Amino acid sequence: MTSETLFNLIMTTGQKNPAILMIGSEGSRNDPTVKQDQYQDYDITYFVSDADFPTFEQFDRNHFGELMIQQILPEKNQWCWLMQFMDGNRLDLKIQPVSSVPAYLAEDTLNTILLDKTGVCTNLPATTDRTHWIQHPTQREFDACVTEFFWVSTYVLKGILRGELLYANYFFGTIVREELYRLLSWRVGKDTDFSLSVGKAHKRLPDYFDGLECLYDLSDLTRTGLALSTALHMATELLPSLSHDLQLTYDVATVDRATDYILQKL
Template identity: 30%
Template sequence: MKSYDEMYDLILKTATEDDRIRAATMEGSNVTKGAVHDEFSDFDITFFVSDIREFTRDHDYMKRFGDILIMQMPDDYYAEPYDYNGRSRFAYLTQYKDGNRIDLTFIDVSEIGKQAEFSEPRTVLVNKDDFKELVEITSKECFYIKKPSEFEFFGIVNEFRWISNYVTKGLCRHEFYYARRMMEEYMMNMFLKMINWKIGIDNDFQVTTGACCKYLKNYLTEEEMTHFEGMFPSGDYEDMWEKLFLMYDFFEELSVYVAEKLGFPLDLEESNNVREFMAMRRAHK
């Protein structure tokens, strides 16, 4: 496996020596302060090129960085094929057999003006034409948890309680995947919003829990993390019922905390009524 420095040098050498590549930047965890940086970290690279069509039509281009295990081109998907005659941005996501991974995005220099609005952390590796739009960005403020409005808070609380009835219906009918998806995708999305707001409040909304909340453990107590991990059910229907109520009660605890800290009203009578309705359906399943 190429070391981090070896792969970095190869990327930099490629960008420097190829005259078609007019600038190069690095984004992602490798340049984001506080992000996990280990042997599993990807290289998130952007090449700004004189004519993107020379790169989008060359699907073997990524072989120069190693032996490819699997590659994905998310901009050329069966549901929305890429226009190879156009100059829209294009990415190659490539996992190499040696363990390295490079997510390389190509942007035509005709689109360079849009980079003035870019806000994520990045390092400028090469800038042959001194594009003023390409600047070093060290702040990760764009990733911080955002404080909710009262309207958004109400919407999340309402949606969580509403979807809980879909789960109970699915469990009563023994519709395994329906119930599980409603619980682990739709309800969980609302739950994660609430627990992130709690974390945001506790940290003055100056932190991020990362993509898919992968850094949750950095901001929760050991007890809270154990509580969170304990909400995920096995494939047993009775266990799914138990975990549904665990999630429901934990969400209410969090919503009370967030509402009190942000001065939002919260209808606890509705919450109790929904919980009793769920319990009634469980008793008569």
């Protein structure tokens, strides 16, 4: 079925089921900054009466499409099914008690109510991605990021020197690159008055920085070394102006020692 047909089915299912009192929607389809496309999920929550909620563990989902694969996540105060269908549609469907609606709306500015049989949720504000905007770091957060970046860079170096590609790549990809992206995100945040998000998995950072693709060529020890060297240069070039503009400090001497040590060994 088409994406539009699935959406209509989601709505009519909620309308026809007397136990479903509200239909919530969250995620990228409510984000005005995201370009809509065929790959977007539907993130939907059916809110049911607190009395009916325990029975919805067995909620029939077969009519939404032919399943390819699903994950079932029974979390606190909700049922959650992540469903990928053979027709290309994806639906993340949650069931929550209606008493959780105030917390749901307060949790994320992308969350909204599409259908309300109770008449309680009126005049809801337009959805925005404000909840996901880059936040000004605290001194403690800044210290932790800088320390983790340079500390774990020595792990990557050790892996390279030992000839352990998978070890080096693991620490580079999971920690060093991620901490660099925190620094880059704070640079974007400061430059834009902390008024936007760079998206899930930092996907909008290439809009602000060139050359990030070279941080992903880890196919051999030489290339991992080049990626580490590039990350170090990016961080050390960024830190003086970033710390000044954020009015935060870092241990310059330690950063210089660590950088010199790693680059001399590479």
